[in-house]
Amino acid sequence: MLFKTFRLGGIHPESNKLASSFGTQVLPLPELVKIPMVSHIGAPSLPIVQPGDRVKVGQLVGQANGHVSANVHSSVSGTVLKIDTVVDTLGKEQTAVFIKVEGDEWDEKIDRTPDVISTCDLEIPHILNKIMNAGIVGMGGATFPTHVKLMLPQGKKAEVLLINGIECEPYLTCDHRLMLERGEQILVGVSILMKALGVNRAIIGIEKNKKDAIINLKKHLKAFNGIEITTLKNKYPQGGEKQLIEALTNKQVPHGGLPIDVGCVVQNIATVHAIYEAVQKNKPLIERIVTVTGKSVKSHGNYWVRIGVPLSFVAEQTGGVPEDTGKIIVGGPMMGRALSSLDSVASKGTAGLLYIQNEKARAKEEGNCIRCTQCITDCPMGLEPYLLKSQVDMSLWTEMEESRVMDCIECGCCDYCCPSNKTLLSAIKQGKQEVGKIIRDRNK
Amino acid sequence: MPQLNKLHVSPSPHVHSGDTVVSKMGTVIIALLPAYLVGLYYFGLGALIVSGVAIVSCLIIEFFIQKFVLKQKSTITDGSALLTGLLLGMNLPSNIPAWMVVVGAIVAIGVAKMSFGGLGRNIFNPALVGRVFMLISFPAKMTLWPAPMPLNMHYLDAETAATALSISKEFSVHAVDNWDLFIGNAGGSIGEVSALALLFGLVILLIRKVIRWHIPVSILSTVFIMAAIFHFASPDHFPTTPLFHLLSGGLMLGAIFMATDYSTSPMTSVGMLIYGVSIGVITLLIRYFGIYPEGISFAILIMNGVTPLINKYVKPKRYWEGSKK
Numbered sequence: 151m152l153f154k155t156f157r158l159g160g161i162h163p164e165s166n167k168l169a170s171s172f173g174t175q176v177l178p179l180p181e182l183v184k185i186p187m188v189s190h191i192g193a194p195s196l197p198i199v200q201p202g203d204r205v206k207v208g209q210l211v212g213q214a215n216g217h218v219s220a221n222v223h224s225s226v227s228g229t230v231l232k233i234d235t236v237v238d239t240l241g242k243e244q245t246a247v248f249i250k251v252e253g254d255e256w257d258e259k260i261d262r263t264p265d266v267i268s269t270c271d272l273e274i275p276h277i278l279n280k281i282m283n284a285g286i287v288g289m290g291g292a293t294f295p296t297h298v299k300l301m302l303p304q305g306k307k308a309e310v311l312l313i314n315g316i317e318c319e320p321y322l323t324c325d326h327r328l329m330l331e332r333g334e335q336i337l338v339g340v341s342i343l344m345k346a347l348g349v350n351r352a353i354i355g356i357e358k359n360k361k362d363a364i365i366n367l368k369k370h371l372k373a374f375n376g377i378e379i380t381t382l383k384n385k386y387p388q389g390g391e392k393q394l395i396e397a398l399t400n401k402q403v404p405h406g407g408l409p410i411d412v413g414c415v416v417q418n419i420a421t422v423h424a425i426y427e428a429v430q431k432n433k434p435l436i437e438r439i440v441t442v443t444g445k446s447v448k449s450h451g452n453y454w455v456r457i458g459v460p461l462s463f464v465a466e467q468t469g470g471v472p473e474d475t476g477k478i479i480v481g482g483p484m485m486g487r488a489l490s491s492l493d494s495v496a497s498k499g500t501a502g503l504l505y506i507q508n509e510k511a512r513a514k515e516e517g518n519c520i521r522c523t524q525c526i527t528d529c530p531m532g533l534e535p536y537l538l539k540s541q542v543d544m545s546l547w548t549e550m551e552e553s554r555v556m557d558c559i560e561c562g563c564c565d566y567c568c569p570s571n572k573t574l575l576s577a578i579k580q581g582k583q584e585v586g587k588i589i590r591d592r593n594k
Numbered sequence: 595m596p597q598l599n600k601l602h603v604s605p606s607p608h609v610h611s612g613d614t615v616v617s618k619m620g621t622v623i624i625a626l627l628p629a630y631l632v633g634l635y636y637f638g639l640g641a642l643i644v645s646g647v648a649i650v651s652c653l654i655i656e657f658f659i660q661k662f663v664l665k666q667k668s669t670i671t672d673g674s675a676l677l678t679g680l681l682l683g684m685n686l687p688s689n690i691p692a693w694m695v696v697v698g699a700i701v702a703i704g705v706a707k708m709s710f711g712g713l714g715r716n717i718f719n720p721a722l723v724g725r726v727f728m729l730i731s732f733p734a735k736m737t738l739w740p741a742p743m744p745l746n747m748h749y750l751d752a753e754t755a756a757t758a759l760s761i762s763k764e765f766s767v768h769a770v771d772n773w774d775l776f777i778g779n780a781g782g783s784i785g786e787v788s789a790l791a792l793l794f795g796l797v798i799l800l801i802r803k804v805i806r807w808h809i810p811v812s813i814l815s816t817v818f819i820m821a822a823i824f825h826f827a828s829p830d831h832f833p834t835t836p837l838f839h840l841l842s843g844g845l846m847l848g849a850i851f852m853a854t855d856y857s858t859s860p861m862t863s864v865g866m867l868i869y870g871v872s873i874g875v876i877t878l879l880i881r882y883f884g885i886y887p888e889g890i891s892f893a894i895l896i897m898n899g900v901t902p903l904i905n906k907y908v909k910p911k912r913y914w915e916g917s918k919k
Binding site: 158161163164320392402403404405407475476477478479483484485486487488489490491506510511512513514517518519520521522523524526527529530531532533534536537554557560562565566567568569570571573575576579 | 607610611669672806857
């Protein structure tokens with residue numbers, strides 16, 4: 151059987167889904183959590199608690215600040231110690247609320263029963279409000295505030311809702327476990343989103359290596375109208391928004407456009423689950439699944455981790471950092487970030503903690519570009535990474551803009567395939583920054 | 595717990611396909627071996643000496659240039675100088691004096707490759723520049739090929755014979771059976787005689803995804819179609835059949851191994867097709883109307899020169915270009 155996929159480029163890295171058969175476990179609570187005020191793209195939230203305040207699980211501690219921002223809630227119960235800074239995964243200092251954990255007392259509005267509530271009679275504005283108040287952001291990695299994404303620009307109408315169950319990053323299995331363990335909840339979440347967007351069709355895209363997840367979702371599908379599941383070929387970066395839209399609908403987002411320009415809204419599977427919990431259970435986004443894995447890890451696992459838990463605590467509780475670790479990555483190996491220490495905390499976008507063995511951690515020596523064309527062949531956006539790299543080396547920003555550098559989705563396929571170990575993506579990112587500045591200045 | 599203060603931090607991605615320059619060059623060399631072995635079989639000792647001298651001198655010249663002239667780290671282990679040497683050797687007659695081969699190697703590596711900045715920076719295919727330099731400098735020796743004689747022990751004293759292409763050019767007749775041309779039982783340069791072995795190499799290159807089909811297929815089909823049109827339009831003027839043109843001379847070796855050289859050929863599929871079709875047309879025009887019996891070397895070098903222009907104007911298919919509005 152031929153499965154659908156996107157057309158241009160793409161690679162097949164070793165999937166290494168070593169943790170996929172390990173059911174989720176709940177990570178114990180640490181003594182101290184540091185809840186970051188930036189767990190999303192956009193303006194930092196404003197802390198609204200004072201040192202000495204008592205907070206419960208689910209209580210608002212950070213207020214969204216501006217349009218593109220998100221609420222932040224306490225993930226534990228206890229006493230606020232101080233408002234201080236924490237190092238994020240990029241190494242930057244961010245404001246965080248430090249809470250000393252005392253017991254596990256939840257806000258009484260939150261429904262903690264395991265029962266699935268499948269009917270939702272709320273009006274659309276009410277649904278959107280609940281999503282906004284719950285501080286939900288895109289959990290696939292971009293962490294864009296979800297309520298903003300659901301507010302469609304004037305005059306645009308959504309035709310179809312696309313759900314991203316791809317998880318094409320190697321090693322990560324958090325979305326896979328969620329589809330296995332919370333299938334019905336996800337489908338309820340999808341139908342709530344369909345209502346909120348006013349669409350009667352939704353397609354869930356899942357790669358064919360997650361057969362059990364597809365079977366599980368299909369089992370519950372009969373009770374829902376308008377939801378389809380499409381099995382896709384395994385290919386990276388199919389979880390990229392533009393690639394997923396093309397794979398599922400055969401449409402391409404025009405240059406400089408948004409998914410809504412082709413009538414699509416895309417949401418990640420974990421985000422949909424969080425929406426279910428927010429709307430049906432009044433539970434804000436205070437925890438997520440984090441995959442802990444790596445080639446040398448003895449006990450792989452998928453853990454429900456509260457937001458703000460120090461990554462050093464996650465590592466300790468999950469068997470420790472393997473002895474031969476040379477690099478620790480937050481997220482997947484294609485787009486994740488290498489950490490300089492475990493001082494940062496789990497945030498809303500933390501999908502995995504990945505240990506890379508020493509011998510694989512160091513970058514190999516760069517050689518001359520041999521012009522083998524592999525980076526062009528593999529680029530899912532049809533760009534010429536080798537050319538962009540040389541344009542960066544010569545600071546040819548105007549030429550870079552003409553070479554469409556701003557279309558780069560930073561998937562890393564070019565670096566992955568380069569036989570000369572060129573660091574193409576880093577150069578291209580630098581070029582995007584420079585060109586972005588020029589474009590902003592021009593539009594002033 | 596390991597020492598966390600020694601963590602390596604680098605930008606994404608953190609995994610790699612494992613492809614290296616050495617693995618790509620190695621695959622090309624392996625793909626060349628069948629044709630090379632056929633050459634050794636039919637041209638014996640001479641083929642071994644000529645190709646050996648070509649390879650060794652290419653490696654030594656690159657080593658010395660990097661060590662004493664450019665003062666950079668040696669890259670002779672990347673396999674590219676070995677490949678250039680092998681290709682140069684396979685493009686020469688097996689009875690050519692060794693010192694001429696050394697001259698060719700100096701031009702190939704010293705002039706065509708290293709003076710442009712080494713691997714990946716050269717505009718013209720080094721092995722072909724070396725070969726054409728020899729063709730122009732030593733025309734007599736470069737156009738006299740020994741007759742095939744399985745496992746012979748001759749070198750400079752090998753018995754020579756006219757090749758199929760030169761006979762057809764002068765007398766407008768088929769002198770060699772197409773089947774002999776196909777398996778390699780014909781006079782010519784060491785590595786060009788067996789179309790079968792070269793096609794086998796093509797299959798290896800395509801399966802291992804070292805090259806894409808565009809260049810070899812467009813060259814070969816252009817030559818075939820154009821020769822067919824000429825032949826059937828006017829058999830009296832163009833008695834050679836399209837199949838003969840496909841199998842004779844250096845066309846296969848050139849189309850599969852020389853024109854596909856990474857740094858001297860276009861980067862996009864459309865660019866590759868433009869380049870391939872042009873090479874095919876120029877090759878046949880030289881074969882029909884030029885003074886040389888064979889034109890593939892010149893055709894490739896001419897299009898090498900056009901490649902930067904093709905790369906500038908022919909862009910890959912962008913993601914949004916297929917969008918239906």
